[in-house]
Amino acid sequence: MAIALEIRQLSKTFTPGQKALDNVNLRVDEGEMVVLLGASGSGKSTLLRHIAGFVCGDAGSGSVKVLDRYVQRDGKLARDVRALRTQIGFVFQQFNLVGRLPLTTNVLTGMLHRVPPWRSVFKWFTRDERQRCMAALAQVGIDKYAAQRASTLSGGQQQRAAIARTLVQEARLILADEPIASLDPAAARKVMDTLARINRELGTTVIVSLHQVDIAMRYCQRVVALHQGRVVYDGTPARLTPALLHDIYGPLATELIAHGAPEAQAAPQPALAH
Template sequence: MLEIRKVTRRFGSNTAVRNVELKIDQGQMVGIIGRSGAGKSTLLRMINRLIDPSEGSILFHGKEVSALKGPELRRWQRDCAMIFQQFNLVPRLDVLTNVLLGRLNHRSTVLNLMNMFTREERIRAIAALERLDIAQTALQRAGTLSGGQQQRVAIARALMQEPKVILADEPIASLDPLNAKVVMDSLADINAREGITVITNLHTLDTARAYCNRIVGMAKGAVVFDGPPEALTSDAVRNIYGGEEGAELSEAITSTSINIPAPQPARKSTGQAQPALAAV
């Protein structure tokens, strides 16, 4: 179990995360939703220990990870893989090497300095790329790939860490709808097949409903909703995204659907403009 106890994070006079309490069981797929600036990314970065809480504690299986230092902290960051919106690959290195970098915290400093990977590690990296349907790019420089391909490389690198938890910070925010679906399908498959806990920040309500068995809504740094997708009513959406009580709030404002629409038969123009498909 991952447990977040009364966690607060301040940046000067600004409180980015406010008194958050959550318990997340192993194997859940959790979507964290909310407006920009709601504290979603800050919360994930505290879980991974990229930044520290100002107050409160974070525990995993009863061990306080918010107090770890040195080798124990590196082991936690190995067990808690992070996937970023901007991929965080090394553009000049080939795809295979980028994936192999996920093994760094499993290896000795000497081997890392010599950049030597075993045959078993290379086979495992190729298998991860094959699973994500991008093995054909293994020898290309990472910087030559499309955004969707780069995000799949980042997921393959995370798999190489053999993590117990995967944190995905807006993994589809910069992707088109088709690539967004491929990435979310990949994360859902990892969650289902390996039983790895996946916690992902999302702007898209439809995506959270479709992929996550638990949704956490944040507003102004605080958790204002925590429950299954079916409990996410229009009133709950208003609490998360704002809006006057009783007023209609279209979920389209959070993003467009990543579902690919079925082809429609041609029909005569009515003289009215048809809505365009917006990008995610």
């Protein structure tokens, strides 16, 4: 099995004496869908940002490889990290859309690494590129809102637009940082269903950070739990019993066990185009 992500001995210190990441080692194979689980402040978002090359680890600290290429090592970004980022789609908690622009323009930004600079300045895209954008919006179920400004859509719709952006980007690895944290259960279900279908039907590797065990159990077969910047569990969600969570997290376990799972199965959506 090819390796999508390999992290070795990665540490990050923001405050002297307090590590945000503490000697993290992690391997994710291509085609896996993995949940990073943990209470607030456990290091989930920090780890995702290191994988994407937004942040460097401590000097002399470990390495991060994506698709067999270094993102960073020894506290320094790889020289070709910008080229590698074109293979990594990032779904932010707060969508990162430009509210005043149409949904299509926001999604088309996923193609900018393949578009000449002069075309990106004038927002000029070919018919084929716009068709691929519409196909991506259809795949996440929001193509009928294509012409609307992003700010007019609900939070769940905006998050699915952010996922569509990774589809037109043709990302081989999708990192989703708490993508359902601010959504109601119905919208959260649609977002998680969309990520799961991309993983299942396109074979895209997906790593999603969550703080709800029940949602992790529904959507993923592997959970990597973090606490105080350390990997404290790596295995199936079924073994993460309330007793084990309380043993690992103490009082913080209530944040992970709290209700928040989707309440019903989502309505069928169109299959993703291969």
